[in-house]
Amino acid sequence: MTLNDDALIKKDRLRFTRNKLSANLTLLAIVFNALYFVSIYTSDVGSYYYRLIIGISVVYNLLFMLIAFLASEGVKGYKMAYGYLLLALGAGQIIRIFILPMDAKNAVVHLEQTEQIVMDNAQFTWVCVLLVVSAVLCFAAGIIGIMKTGTLVKYQAELEKEAKGSGT
Amino acid sequence: MSELKLQHLDKIYDNKVQAVFDFNLDVKDGELIVLVGPSGCGKSTTLRMVAGLEDISNGKLIIDGRDVTAKPPKDRDIAMVFQDYALYGHMTVYENMAFSLMLRKENVNVVHQKVMAAADILGLTDQLNKKPNQLSGGQRQRVAMGRAIVRTPKVFLFDEPLSNLDAKLRGSTRREILLLHKRLKATMLYVTHDQTEALTLADRIVCMSMGHVQQIGTPLELYYTPANLFVASFIGLPPINTFDVVIKDGHAVNSEFSVALNAEEKELLAGYENKTVVFGVRPEDVEQGGEISVNVFSNENLGQTTLVNGVIGKHKITCKFREWCSYKPGDLVRVSFKRKHFFDKETTNAIR
Numbered sequence: 001m002t003l004n005d006d007a008l009i010k011k012d013r014l015r016f017t018r019n020k021l022s023a024n025l026t027l028l029a030i031v032f033n034a035l036y037f038v039s040i041y042t043s044d045v046g047s048y049y050y051r052l053i054i055g056i057s058v059v060y061n062l063l064f065m066l067i068a069f070l071a072s073e074g075v076k077g078y079k080m081a082y083g084y085l086l087l088a089l090g091a092g093q094i095i096r097i098f099i100l101p102m103d104a105k106n107a108v109v110h111l112e113q114t115e116q117i118v119m120d121n122a123q124f125t126w127v128c129v130l131l132v133v134s135a136v137l138c139f140a141a142g143i144i145g146i147m148k149t150g151t152l153v154k155y156q157a158e159l160e161k162e163a164k165g166s167g168t
Numbered sequence: 169m170s171e172l173k174l175q176h177l178d179k180i181y182d183n184k185v186q187a188v189f190d191f192n193l194d195v196k197d198g199e200l201i202v203l204v205g206p207s208g209c210g211k212s213t214t215l216r217m218v219a220g221l222e223d224i225s226n227g228k229l230i231i232d233g234r235d236v237t238a239k240p241p242k243d244r245d246i247a248m249v250f251q252d253y254a255l256y257g258h259m260t261v262y263e264n265m266a267f268s269l270m271l272r273k274e275n276v277n278v279v280h281q282k283v284m285a286a287a288d289i290l291g292l293t294d295q296l297n298k299k300p301n302q303l304s305g306g307q308r309q310r311v312a313m314g315r316a317i318v319r320t321p322k323v324f325l326f327d328e329p330l331s332n333l334d335a336k337l338r339g340s341t342r343r344e345i346l347l348l349h350k351r352l353k354a355t356m357l358y359v360t361h362d363q364t365e366a367l368t369l370a371d372r373i374v375c376m377s378m379g380h381v382q383q384i385g386t387p388l389e390l391y392y393t394p395a396n397l398f399v400a401s402f403i404g405l406p407p408i409n410t411f412d413v414v415i416k417d418g419h420a421v422n423s424e425f426s427v428a429l430n431a432e433e434k435e436l437l438a439g440y441e442n443k444t445v446v447f448g449v450r451p452e453d454v455e456q457g458g459e460i461s462v463n464v465f466s467n468e469n470l471g472q473t474t475l476v477n478g479v480i481g482k483h484k485i486t487c488k489f490r491e492w493c494s495y496k497p498g499d500l501v502r503v504s505f506k507r508k509h510f511f512d513k514e515t516t517n518a519i520r
Contacts, residue, residue: 009277012284016262016296 014152018076022145026072026086029137030065033093036130037061040100045118048109057100064089068138075145078152086142093135101127170232170322170355171197172218177227179213179379187213189379191227195323200349200356204366205376205402211359212327214376218357219248219325231322247316248325251332253308255300255315261287262296265314279318286317289351290344306337313348326358330365342368363403367391375399392507397446397516400509406451406475406486408509413447415440420447420508424481425460427505436519437510445519448509451475451488458504462487467495476501 040057041049068089074082104119119127172195179188188210195201203211216222218229220241229237236244255264262283269279287293290310300308309329316324329345330338346369349356360366366373367387375382375390375398383395394400400408413420413427415437420427427447429437437445462478462485474493477486478501487503495501510519 006277009280013276013280016260016280016283 011151011155014078014148014155019078019145019148020076022075022083022086022141022148023072025137025141025144026068026075029089029093029134029141030068030072032130032134032137033061033064033068036127036134039123039127039130040104040119043118043120043123045109045116046111048104048107048118053100053103060096064092072141075141075149078145078149080146080149080153083142083145083149086138086145090135090138090142093131093138097128097131101131171195172323172355172357173228173230174214174218175228175230177214177217177229178225179210179217179222180225186225187379188217191381193374193381193384195355195357198353198355199371200358200369201372201374202358202360202366202370203374203376204360204363205382206361208378209376210379211361211374211376215248215325215327215357215359218244218323219246220244221248245322246325247319247321247323248327249309249312249316249329251328253300253312253332255308255311257300260297260299261292261303261311261314264300264311265296265318268315268319282318282320283314286314289317289348290314304337305333306341309333309341310344313345317348317352322355324354324356326356328360329358330360330362338365345369363405367403373403375402377402393518393520394509395518397448397511397518400448400511400518404450406488408448408450409454409485410446410448410511411480411483412444412513414442414444416442420445420510422447422483424483427460427508429508433508433510440510440519444513446511446513446516448511449505450507450509451486452490453506453508454485454487454489454503455506456487456489456501456503458502460503460505462501462503464495464499464501465497467493467497469493 067085071082071085071089075086101119101124105121105124107118108115109118110116172193174191174193177188177191178186180186191214193201203214205211213222217224220236220239224237227237228235231244231246256267259267265283265286266279269282270276283296284293287296290313292307292310292314295303295307295311300311303311309332312329326345330341333341342365349369358365358369370387372384372386373390374384377398383390383399385393390399390403394403397410401410411422413422415429418429418434420429460480462476462480464476464478466477468475468477469492472490474489474491475486476489476493476495477484479485487501511517512519
């Protein structure tokens with residue numbers, strides 16, 4: 001097989017280059033998740049956040065970052081499973097919008113006989129954007145990873161077949 | 169590929185130590201020049217001046233008709249292979265080879281083609297996904313060469329590339345470099361202190377000592393017609409045997425032996441009658457049978473040849489006989505000298 005057309009070269013390159021695009025997108029998703037994490041607790045609303053759901057949220061954030069980092073290394077090495085894992089993580093980020101931000105949005109707490117809104121619309125929009133961007137990055141990383149891995153697997157199978165055919 | 173001209177190059181360090189004196193060399197397109205000499209003779213400094221890693225104190229460096237004396241290394245279009253490979257440990261072989269091209273922002277597909285072609289030449293295709301620490305010394309050196317090849321530079325520079333390899337690997341890698349040179353037809357400047365490398369690789373050798381060029385010539389020229397005693401001693405293994413002799417009545421005479429001169433030698437040494445000169449004979453030019461007695465003190469069999477060390481009176485001599493010998497210490501061997509060299513005692517220059 002001679003490397004004389006761009007499409008073929010592009011495929012052949014996959015054998016020796018890592019999927020840095022997916023890996024970097026995943027790392028960026030972690031950054032946006034971290035931004036979300038520090039943005040959600042900015043309002044001074046007494047003990048509103050001291051609930052079980054907050055504990056779960058903290059643990060999930062840690063797990064997300066750990067798993068997303070592992071997935072970034074996995075997709076870098078063209079491992080198909082990590083591509084699907086990234087899609088799942090992306091879906092998780094979308095689902096999260098409907099848990100804590102939605103719960104805190106326009107919720108009211110009473111502090112010293114005055115009513116106070118836990119999360120106003122601006123903060124809600126901001127944390128939702130962070131989660132959505134994080135999710136989109138995970139989806140993109142996953143889809144690119146799956147596509148590239150599929151191409152590579154197919155190409156390697158072709159090479160193997162060709163090698164068997166030529167008896168080498 | 170291209171021509172290289174080094175004109176009156178000097179290297180003077182800030183502390184006024186001069187490492188290279190008036191170095192002149194014209195390298196033709198596709199030529200492989202080996203700079204050889206003992207440690208500290210200025211060969212690596214010269215190479216680094218060509219690479220742009222050392223400033224040139226005086227003189228000019230011209231590559232392909234373009235004066236690059238003051239140009240930084242990146243603008244000289246030169247690739248250098250170092251003794252310690254200088255590979256990036258965290259990158260794969262492929263990434264190491266592609267790195268310089270990626271820095272230049274070359275098209276990734278073109279980079280891939282160049283890397284694959286270089287890997288094919290060097291037999292590294294199966295190693296491209298490995299990291300340098302998973303490779304043998306020889307393979308690492310090939311990666312370093314590959315990194316130079318992909319750039320298709322005007323001149324390749326090699327700074328003692330085989331010094332870190334064991335003897336067996338050095339031999340095979342040396343042959344690979346030679347094949348590479350023939351295949352690429354590249355202009356190469358190669359530094360080594362190993363005369364075997366110099367003799368086997370070079371189109372021409374530049375022999376240096378103490379910052380001065382002693383002789384420039386083909387390997388055969390340096391071996392058969394050394395310009396001075398230094399070149400004669402440095403080129404050839406084991407080194408040339410030397411004796412002080414007086415030229416008298418058509419003979420080279422010392423306290424232990426007298427060697428008759430042939431007509432050509434007599435004519436050459438006509439001006440040295442009754443004067444002391446240095447007489448040199450290479451171990452391989454000492455033949456068994458003759459009038460000079462060598463008192464053997466060691467006999468080293470090397471397979472097809474035997475190195476016999478002994479003394480003529482109190483003068484040590486090494487003989488290299490082309491057969492298996494079994495002399496014992498104390499044996500007397502009669503020898504004669506085939507090809508003789510004569511050097512001026514004061515200037516140490518060859519008498520020609």
